[in-house]
Amino acid sequence: MGDIKDIQWNISQRIYLRFIFLYLLFYIYPYGFEYIQELNTRDISFWPGITTWFGETFLGWEFDKENLLNGFDSKYDYSRFILIALLSVIGTSIWLFIDAKIKRDYNARLNILIKTILRYHIGLTLIIYGLSKVLMLQFGEMDFNRLETTMGNQTGMSFLWAFMSYSKFYTMSTGWIELIGGILLLFRKSTFIGAFILFIAMANVVLIDIGYDVRVKMFAIHLFLMTLILLGDNLKRLYRFFILNTTTKPVEQQALFSNPKAKKIGYSLKGILLLYFVTSSVIIYTDRSAKRTNRYPTVAGFHTVEMMIKNNDTISEINDQRWKNLSISGSSYRPETAVIREVSGRRNSYSFEADTLKKTMILYSIRGNRKAELKLKYKELNHQEFIFEGTHQSDSIWIKTTSKTLKDYPLTANEIRWITDLR
Structure with a gap:
């Protein structure tokens, strides 16, 4: 198989790479940093002012600026998604104009960078959500409040939460799938199997969130599309293998850095990130589990x-x-x-x-x-x-x-x- 650097990138592919890269940066910063659990995103976000202005000016929406409901499929969220898409289109146009002047080919490296960002963002995010399910923290457990609430007085979301809280076996199983898939994404050689597992898992989550009107539909859809992008290089292989029943060639997941010194720095940064993530998760989930402990059963x-x-x-x-x-x-x-x-x-x-x-x-x-x-x-x-x-x-x-x-x-x-x- 030829080196990825030998691939000729046509104009549509170059537009796609730049748009996806910019959209990811705008989308993830800062609200996507759920895995940095000590971070208060409100302190470092520049989005509220510009997003509410955009929504009021161009969409005619009014906002409760004291309670924007960020992350809950709110007007603020949709305003931000549209704004991010527009900024990404504008940024892509400017980027291509600059590229035409400097005439440097770094598309392969940009593609690897996008996949690296996706691997860690999806992986760490779904490790968090997987742990929450495995430890029965996300949906809680069946309790008196749920048992005494009549079905007709529940929302679709609260009904789903009650449904998930009933079965530890099912909830913990879905959590293990997300947790294992997330861990696999943190390593290049297991990226494909991790992305494949999480693609199926997130497809199920998206269907459930839409079907039960859960207020994080767009969050789930974004994660689902990210897993699809991560699988992009393997879609033809999957089609040939499952549909055409023919043999396929492996796709090499290339490293972001090729220089030995840069690789060592990259591995060191990865080690620090994972050490922080594991330590932080142990502390936070131990504390959350302790708060769920009942001393008077x-x-x-x-x-x-x-x-x-x-x-x-x-x-x-x-x-x-x-x-x-x-x-x-x-x-x-x-x-x-x-x-x-x-x-x-x-x-x-x-x-x-x-x-x-x-x-x-x-x-x-x-x-x-x-x-x-x-x-x-x-x-x-x-x-x-x-x-x-x-x-x-x-x-x-x-x-x-x-x-x-x-x-x-x-x-x-x-x-x-x-x-x-x-x-």
């Missing part, structure tokens, strides 16, 4: 309030301020929280601490100053009935509830059954 439950007495007066079931239910450790994202829902529909959220020996709970305000709002003692009458009593501000409270644990819901009562009629 025995008090978790969803309580329906059967009777409520406040200051020795029984509160009517139609009183708006009467408690309707109490969810303890109802969210897998924030397990040490409690939510009280009143008859009116109002929700009050608290963090809590429990003493399971003394059977006491202290509920704290979840926002602002950490202040004790409720002090409760609880007593389990049987598996499903509880008594809570204590004080809320200056009021005395006595509550009788019926409780459910995760094992009381058909959806979470059983594990995977290989023999369906074997009990």
Whole structure:
């Protein structure tokens, strides 16, 4: 096979290379640096001002400049994508004009640089998302809040999150696919198999995100197209192998640097980058996993309030301020929280601490100053009935509830059954 430097690049290929390179730079900086997790992109971004101006001037859109919803398929995102495309077209035109003057052929090197940028950007990004799935952090786990939310009251996105949180096996499997594919992209010799795996994985993600109206559709589509570009040199080989059933020749993934000294510098930089990435990921994901740890699993439950007495007066079931239910450790994202829902529909959220020996709970305000709002003692009458009593501000409270644990819901009562009629 001939060296890539011997390839003659026609005008359409040269336009393509320059447009893709510029678009990638504009797109990735700075919002694409998700793998540099300590970086606050707001501090180094020049996009908000120029993007909102462009959207207001040429698209007629209005923006909430305090909440641009960057990354959530917002008007800001689409304005930025269109602006990036226009800037890339203009930049490509200027670049080609300059090339016509200097007459230097560096197209092969530019192609390798684009593939290198794509390898590391896609690889590191999907390693992060793969880890989030493997550790059950992205979608969380099936919890009381999801189990008690009726299907009709969910959005497509929340329905998908509930669907993914149900099965650890499926979610972790998709995470391993993204994680392994991402790792393979970090090495030239395994680029093809990594890109092929992630192309299939991202095709599935794009279909799901569109089908369930997930608010990161354009993010997924961009990653999918990036994997397609990375596979570009192999598309003809794939066609010949799978469709024509003929033999193919290997495509050599050439190094960005050919000079031995430059190669050593490149390997050193790669080592530093990967060392930082691994260290940072271990620290951050250890911290995120720790925040999902529930120190009080025995008090978790969803309580329906059967009777409520406040200051020795029984509160009517139609009183708006009467408690309707109490969810303890109802969210897998924030397990040490409690939510009280009143008859009116109002929700009050608290963090809590429990003493399971003394059977006491202290509920704290979840926002602002950490202040004790409720002090409760609880007593389990049987598996499903509880008594809570204590004080809320200056009021005395006595509550009788019926409780459910995760094992009381058909959806979470059983594990995977290989023999369906074997009990």
